[in-house]
Amino acid sequence: MSKFADIKGFVFDLDGVIADTSVYHSQAWHQLADELGVAWSEELADNLKGVSRMDSLNLILKTGGKENDYTEAEKVAYAAKKNTNYLNLLKGMDKTAILPGIEDFLADLAKHGYRLSLASASKNSPLVLEQLGLAHYFEARVDPATLKHGKPDPEIFARGAEVLGLKPEECAGVEDAKVGIQSINGAGETSIGIGDPAILTGADVNFTSTSELTLANLKAALA
Structure with a gap:
């Protein structure tokens, strides 16, 4: 010191x-979870904090019992979609x-x-x-x-x-x-x-x- x-x-x-900014990340993941048919919860939201994008997606899929339903390429596309959702939400951010x-x-x-x-x-x-x-x-x-x-x-x-x-x-x-x-x-x-x-x-x-x-x-x- x-x-x-x-x-x-x-x-x-x-x-x-x-x-x-975590609230915007959470909203973007929530949007994607809805699309994937995975139930959203406060516990899931908490578990995603500080976790990388791909690890977060895998956690959502695992929560919904869908971890084996998608190819790696499809997962990459969904992770990119989440980031697009996030960036769109950020456009509403101000002081x-x-x-x-x-x-x-x-x-x-x-x-x-x-x-x-x-x-x-x-x-x-x-x-x-x-x-x-x-x-x-x-x-x-x-x-x-x-x-x-x-x-x-x-x-x-x-x-x-x-x-x-x-x-x-x-x-x-x-x-x-x-x-x-x-x-x-x-x-x-x-x-x-x-x-x-x-x-x-x-x-x-x-x-x-x-x-x-x-x-x-x-x-x-x-x-």
Whole structure:
């Protein structure tokens, strides 16, 4: 964990930190499950969170007892259809989807000369930032297509510092998931957890809500 004065950049996760896009993923999977004749439930929705696209599709098919009903090519086509559904839903996204306090925090960071990058595993993250009107705050982003390992591997957050030209110890990573905190810590960056501290036990600093994420609060926590 670095001292507050040593931090020059912030590396952000997207979902659950800047905006809650999981609701759009859930709606898109729900649409596809309906088409496949698989009953949708809250339990199924929860089981899909943080799971890759193909694994999510396989889980839906397994839930409906249809895991052997489709060829690999058909599965790829259905996964692509889900992504099309998702992108169409994203077009309705606006600033109201930004989590509490985040836009003010980003503006404050920019005002004080901090450099920002995005470390999201989602290939759709540039579109999300544009829809939210926040893209101009981020000078760089990690291209998930270039990554060899997913979280909790530190690769994505290490790259988040690299694309800013900063050392890991000069960066703080912001995450809402336990595997994300592990990734930040593994990269040698200061970890800021958003959510339940009982779950995000490895975080250097923890805030239960994005509304608590301010430079003043960080300075107090990292003094």
